[in-house]
Amino acid sequence: MVGNGRRMNRLVAFLVVVCSAVSGCRAWDCSAADKQTLLDFKNGFVDTNGVFNTWSDSTVNCCAWKGITCRESDGAILEINIVGSSGTNQQPYRSPSYQGTVGAGLVALTQLQKLKIEWVLFNGPIPQQWGDFSTTLVLITINNANLRNDIPSTLVNIQNLRHLDLKNNHLTGSIPSTFCTHKKINYIDVSYNDMTYLLVPPCLVNQNNLTVIFDHQGNSTSPGYPAAGSTLTVSSLLLAIGALTTALLFL
Template identity: 30%
Template sequence: MAKAEQQVVLSRILLLLLVFHPQVNGLSNTEVDALYSLKSNLIDPDNVLQTWEPDNVNPCKWFHVTCNNENSVIRIDLGHASLSGHLVPQLGQLSNLQYLELFGNNFSGVIPGVLGNLTNLVSLDLYSNNFNGAIPDSLGNLSKLRFLRLNNNSLSGSIPYSLTYITSLQVLDLSNNNLSGEVPSSGSFAQFTPNSFANNPLLCGTLAAKPCPGAPAFSPLPPYAVAPTPMSS
């Protein structure tokens, strides 16, 4: 075979490899599929997701998406974006995601349990939306999580004890929901105050500042020491 013919054959092989490479072919790129599935379930009146298209096969070039050096999605920033709709289970495919910032929108429906698969997640901010249903027990799998803010939603049910096993948890806000039952006070929860659970009328326990039914009343706090008034000369 002549050298010129060999170069033509090699060029065609390289072209085929590029066409069918998973990072180029949107149909086989799970991160593109996951993000586009999310977009397809949302109402976006301000068109903030205009670049989220399956034929734009590199999500690292999409608005509000950040990637690492390996071109894998590590951050989604969509706070206060006027979005509404439901989260999709395909979000659980974003295995390297570290920050999911969806606060201040009109998201509704339940929080998908598959978010517990995002074991690299550092921050989960879903506050100030319209989420309902229970807090998924699977969120206790997020061993690297430092910030969990689910406040100002319509979440119900009990607080999963699995969350107390997240030793990295530094900030927790579950206030202004419809949660019920006893607030766990062990593990990582020992560092939090009643502010993290405020305005959930059906919560009880030490961290809810309200005795649970059938439990003894809390002991009164010791009186503050009052310094003696100095006598006038």
């Protein structure tokens, strides 16, 4: 009986090795629904330089696509990490024929933890639907993507979001005051956008565990106000508000 048990263990170990070498027998192939969600996202762009060239319907397992990380136990998509080219006119850009908001459907990836996209041009707003991301999502980084309009206040509904990096876009308005009630967020970067001068809500002053990085397009001369690309702290924002108030009194 002992010999049989050892032979069985060796057989199991052998099969594990074989399965590791043959992609077709992996247990972590992505689901058909998740694969279609990714293809729908890809189809929102004109991609002349092949940033998404591994994202193909002919590839059965989307866990093998570039920029996709899956959980080995069940194939659930945990991370999207897409970096396009920084070369002039070499980025994927929003397809003129696409109906709807590019990226809205990504909320169907219910196990997604990290969403990182750079040099892929959305040429439009951050989807309001992103507020419906599941509680697994902890990080959003969308840089150099030509995001426009205001940051949707619905993002506060992502309960476990900790890191929000939206630098180098064309966002307007200010940081939504709804983030003042968010219990987990500890980092926001909105530097190098087209946001208003007073883009940081005063209620964020009391968030000692929150870092906000921002700038003012280099057109601010008010004394004491943090320079472009500054990191916000409680003390620096208090000094900034005080300096601005003083300046306004002498106008």
